[in-house]
Amino acid sequence: MKYIIAILFAACVLLATPVVHAEEQLVAVVVNAESGITTISAKQVRRAYLGASIVLNGIEIKPLLNETNKLASEVFMQRVMFMSAEAYERQLISRSFQGGIRPKVYEDLPELLSALHKDNAAITFMLYQTAVDTPGIRIIGRL
């Protein structure tokens, strides 16, 4: 009987334990700590990354594409852009071909952070916990 109770208890604990999947991760949209941009909505982020001109607090934002972390990219595409990375890339190529501006891609985190620190209009995204743990940046959106 003791074993049965122990197994049932263990099963309950396992069922209650949250399993973190990619789609359950949160993405933070961040700026450098000196930036005048205070907040951004999911729609504004989506539009900015699709090439629309978005002005926040009097500043036209410059989105930087974070490809330094595969999970962060996947979560961003699923939760914010609502499309696959391939479909997004094709939209960007099309946008660029029409004379539009395409977000600059960063595959190296120090380079991405350096670009973010140099420009008060720049925004980027990263996993929420990464943003919390990174000094010198400020979270303006949690998506």
Add this chain to the structure above:
Amino acid sequence: MKDFGASYAAIRTLIILFAASTGSVWAGDFLIFPSITSVHQSQQDTELAAKEFVPAADFFYTNDFNQTRFLAEFLKSSQEAELERMQVGWRIMPGKTAWIGRFHNPLSFWNTQMHHGEFLQTSLSRPTVSNYEDEHGPLPAHITGLMIESSRTAGDSEINYTADLGVGPTFDTTLQPFDLLDPHNPGNLAASVRLGYHPEAGNPNQYGVAIGYADIPFTSTVTDPVSNLPVDEVEQAVLSAFLNIESDKFHLIGELFILDNAVSGTGNSTKYTTFSAYLQGEYRLGESARTTLYGRIESTPDAAKDGYLSLLPEFSPHQGVVGIRYDLTPKQALKLEAGKTTRQDSLEFNSISAQWSMVLPL
């Protein structure tokens, strides 16, 4: 295009920009759109036979230098070499850019969306009314001059407009746009304005209207086949409307043009009004959406009564195509297309075409 030396110099310049685009201030977007197209037609004339197998590459480069933007596009194929676009833009304010150079005429929505990037368009062929000048397209596809682009968001939606003023094409056997690499024989005034509405900013769904004007001088006097009068100029006024509706599975793109062609010669002038329209529907199959079925119907019912359109024997007043596109990889596609065409010179034929296209870098 006659001056191939200048063309190769343009290719060299773009390749140097590509090599430099891996770092430094020159780091911009450099894209190459290679394609191989094979066409088989049931009726052939000399011109058609020459189009059976066409390898091509479209070189595209764009970069930002603070508020300034540079854009260049160069096409090299087995049939031609042409500097398609060369523009320098200045960002006046957020969402507003002034361009100078040679650019796509915004009068045709298809023209500005796809142009020579074969990989970007789902179908293998283009609507005949939006064809390039040298392929008997009736509208100026390029203008050289000044262009203003502007967009403004209002709530969830976005309104954008494009206005341009510059030099349009001349006409010999087809329209001849002003060539930046061989800048003789400039055309006369051309201008257009396009207004577009996105119900959701950043989303490709769009509706809009455009108006255009072009004063097109002929390089020699020809006879209008409809009126039998000698002509050396056409003043073209165009009103158009377009729609582009996209979802995960469906894509619908269509345009309607009303063309007013005033053809004139010494002491005479004849005005022709006709309309032209096309509608293309696409459906993506399966979860991966790698396979797309599409069909397009297009018509210019009174083309034979229009003296200007009658000067373009390869213009196709009636055309229908069906096709399938398969994306081998996210940046590489195969297309197979069947079509039925009636040309302005009364040649009727069925066709079957295949194309491989991609975009580099992978």
